[in-house]
């Protein structure tokens with residue numbers, strides 16, 4: 001008997017429910033085809049939407065920054081870890097987002113778990129979409145605010161909840177811009193109007209919209225022409241930007257408060273110089289390369305149409321994220337394994353990442369896929385038959 005025996009029991013229960021996760025080892029860069037477990041497979045599960053993590057200008061910037069500034073920041077930003085690379089990046093982000101200022105965090109997860117407790121506390125109310133990302137859910141938990149969950153993208157439900165919520169000091173509505181597992185876009189204009197009527201703040205998580213939606217890839221707020229409105233924009237540098245880090249873009253007052261209150265900003269080491277320089281270079285490419293967004297969406301359209309023609313059930317995504325709904329976790333795992341045998345890597349997504357009964361493959365296209373790779377993936381799905 002050991003006090004650690006429960007670990008085996010816990011693990012066995014996860015396995016039994018078909019929810020066991022394990023790590024796979026990728027032996028190459030996240031391009032259209034990767035080297036995985038000893039063989040080449042088409043990658044349909046990456047957030048490197050524009051292929052910028054392997055863009056020559058982005059890599060050159062990262063190498064140069066490492067040579068100039070070294071490999072690590074060696075301190076938290078408020079001590080010695082802040083550099084001009086941060087200043088440039090935050091100025092560029094604020095410009096793209098149309099806000100007074102921006103602040104970079106070490107990840108999107110860190111940004112959400114910090115900003116939400118800064119915006120809302122014990123006397124406040126958070127209204128959160130039912131399908132918001134786990135980092136938002138964790139931020140809400142840390143805030144100690146009251147929470148009401150509105151049905152996914154249901155503005156009517158949000159209105160009902162807001163109307164019944166007068167006894168709070170502050171109200172915060174929080175939503176993914178592009179939903180990470182469904183690929184649909186939040187009804188931001190309606191949410192913004194409701195917030196204005198009910199004196200509520202709005203926080204939009206643009207992790208999957210930044211770089212791909214809106215003018216010059218500026219994201220979901222720009223997609224709806226809501227630039228300049230009082231919407232706090234959060235995002236990541238880890239997806240279309242191809243690097244790492246999270247950010248908040250908003251008013252100067254908000255950013256100053258975050259610098260003083262956001263715990264995951266204060267109590268952690270700054271990002272490596274290479275990461276900051278890569279993100280900066282990637283922003284330049286995002287602004288100047290509309291053809292990347294065109295290719296990304298053209299691949300998504302081709303893949304989506306072909307899979308629907310083959311009889312697969314896809315959620316009505318409007319973006320590069322294509323959810324193929326399979327139901328049980330066991331079925332999702334079986335289909336993912338069968339696809340891998342056919343040379344396509346598209347990992348199964350199961351609860352708690354998605355609601356029970358909606359296990360799926362979350363397919364994502366990249367601008368750097370070739371047409372041949374997309375066709376190879378479609379052929380693989382066609383050969384699966386009933387799995």
Ligand SMILES: Cc1ncc(COP(=O)(O)O)c(C=O)c1O
Nearest residue numbers: 107108109133135180207236238
């Ligand atoms: C909607 C959403 N928000 C936040 C995050 C966290 O971002 P990061 O990976 O930079 O920590 C993710 C990434 O998984 C996400 O999908």
